[in-house]
Amino acid sequence: MLYVSWDPVLVGISFLVAFIASFVALDSAAKIAASTKNAALFWRIAGGATLGIGIWSMHFIGMLAMKMPMMMHYDLAITAFSLLVAIVAATLSINIAVNGNILSAKRLCLATAILSSGVVVMHYVGMAALMMDDGIDWNYGLVGLSVIIAIVASGVGLWLAFSLRLNSKGALINRMTAAVVMGIAIAAMHYTGMSAAEFVDSGHYMNGGVSELGLSIWVSAVTLTILGIMLIISMVDSQLRTTRLTENLQQLNQQLEQQARFDGLTGLANRSQIDLRLEACLQQSQITLAPFALIFMDLDRFKLVNDAWGHHVGDHLLVSVANRISACLTPKMTLARLGGDEFILLVPGASQGDIEDLAARLVESIRRPFYESGQILQVSLSAGISLYPEHGKTLQELKLRADTAMYNIKQQGRNGWAIYHPEMVQKAWEGAEFLQELTQALERDQYELWYQPKYRAGQKTIYGFEALLRWHHPAKGVLLPEVFLPTLENTGLIIPVGYWVIDQACLQLRQWADQGRHDWGLSINLSAAQFEQYDIYDTICSALARHAVPASRLTIELTESTALRNLERSIEILNDFNRLGITVSIDDFGTGYSNMLTLKNLPARELKIDKSFVRDIRDNSKNVKIVATIIDIAHSMNMNVVAEGIETQDQQQLLTSLGCGYLQGFLFARPLPAKEIPHLLAQMEQMQNHEVAHPLATGQKKQA
Secondary structure (H helix, E strand, O other): OOOOEEOHHHHHHHHHHHHHHHHHHHHHHHOOOOOOHHHHHHHHHHHHHHHHHHHHHHHHHHHHHEEOOOOOEEOHHHHHHHHHHHHHHHHHHHHHHHOOOOOOHHHHHHHHHHHHHHHHHHHHHHHHOEOEOOOOEEOHHHHHHHHHHHHHHHHHHHHHHHHOOOOHHHHHHHHHHHHHHHHHHHHHHHHHHHHOEEOOOOOOEOOOOEEHHHHHHHHHHHHHHHHHHHHHHHHHHHHHHHHHHHHHHHHHHHHHHHHHHEOOOOOOEOHHHHHHHHHHHHHHHHHHOOOEEEEEEEEEOHHHHHHHHOHHHHHHHHHHHHHHHHHOOOOOOEEEEEEOOEEEEEEEOOOHHHHHHHHHHHHHHHHOOEEEOOEEEOOEEEEEEEEEOOOOOOHHHHHHHHHHHHHHHHHOOOOEEEEOOOHHHHHHHHHHHHHHHHHHHOOOOOEEEEEEEEEEOOOOEEEEEEEEEEEEEOOOEEEOHHHHHHHHHHHOOHHHHHHHHHHHHHHHHHHHHHOOOOOOEEEEEOOHHHHOOOOHHHHHHHHHHHOOOOHHHEEEEEEHHHHOOOHHHHHHHHHHHHHHOOEEEEEEEOOOOOOHHHHOOOOOOEEEEOHHHHHOOOOOHHHHHHHHHHHHHHHHOOOEEEEEOOOOHHHHHHHHHOOOOEEEOOOOOOOEEHHHHHHHHHHHHHHHHHHHHOHHHHHHHHHO
């Protein structure tokens, strides 16, 4: 057996080559996911080739590290084939491992098998490239150990490199660790396999092929060239990626800054940006004593546009509004969108006259129709103005007072502008306090039902009452519906209050029945919002059943405009009420559609003539003819007629002569609480007794 020694420097270089090749290959593989299709193909091939060349170079550098008594020669074809085996195996294993986001156990095993097989085959094919007459004696135990080392180390290296690559914080450490493990695997497998070979001293070694010197030059040149090129390419690519990442971060920062300072829809300054401008303007004005103004603006009825045409049309409208407002401004002014349809304008260094002219131009510009998405849209603008320093020394004061002025314009009918004055604060506060108190009135049991009697014409006897809502305010006393009913309807509070009215009316009918007044009926008014509730029929039925009240004693009144709004649904529900025995009454007739031909389709049994016809019926012959016609047609449709608003004897006598069967008004009695009705009955009885006892005096009084 020949004595073999090892050059420690070359052994170290061989491991270093294996480590560098493994690291470059894994680094190349890491770039695949973030690269374009063509670039990814390059990194797939380049990474595999680099690792294969590194494995092959490490092997032959290790061969050169083996010192033998004679010069060794290598077969060129077999040596080249061993290089090809290494490149193919490394490329396949890396491409299998790198596919997908997660390295599955199946792909890990397949990649490990290919890489370890390639390392083992390349090594023993390379050993076969030695040109000698006699063969090599092999220690098959060490051969098997070298194969096991190759499999285990390759699997661990691939797992470290690709299973943990999603952890970006430890990616470099994982990659270097994997390169070290793979370098150790290649070196350990090589030197274990070299230890398994025993060279006999009687062997004859052939000349030709590639000498050790030639091989060392060739291996060194190829290895240094390939690894150098790949390192340079990898470094340049990393630098380019870093540059692109820096540029992307800068662009992202600019976008974030843009989003933080400007409105994404209109491009105007947003709330944060206008606050910065306001702070700067306020500080400058405090030094120079220069005036400036704040204008709060809000589009009127913008919600209707969104509800009718959709939010995309609303967005287009907001952009157009912003453009129109901007066209009226000078460069020194700052316009911002606060959100929704609210805008704020900072006007530095302008007099009050200039501000008034600007506000008028802004309102007028928005008043003109808009054409968006094939629709002609008509909106208006309400604007409130506060001036520095007259209306405040801080931004909070100026904003609050501009908003108060705008709210005042909204209360006055919208579509205009106003400069703040102190009286507006009291109005705004009263409005907010009023709404809060109204919201809590039902819970605090502050609502009451008052009752106005309805009389049979010519008999002066009560046949029923109309329930009328009152608000017993703790400070302002009893408030009439015209004070609070519009707010109830606008806020939706009319729904729960209306349910309360239904229940209280049925309760009152029960109490009258217990007192022996089974002949009295009671009418209640249904608002449009309440009549449109899907459960209105069930609600009324439940209240009647809860208080054990016959349906025939209840009358529901609704205006003709409400009844005719959705005619098909109205007919269906009113027919249900009729079948139940409830009387349906059309209230305030003459103020809505006033179409008797349409009205005949409704299953109503009572018609109430609006008091506007009754008020001047004596002085207006036209009204007399209208009322007479209404009464005649109503009778032909089997409807009772009630005239409301009777205030004089002349009105009573005329309507009775025209055939109106029932009368209601202040002439007979004002609305009153239920507890005062017995007193009213006592007065009526006293008057009737007086007329019976003194008929002559009563007749003379009537003639007078």
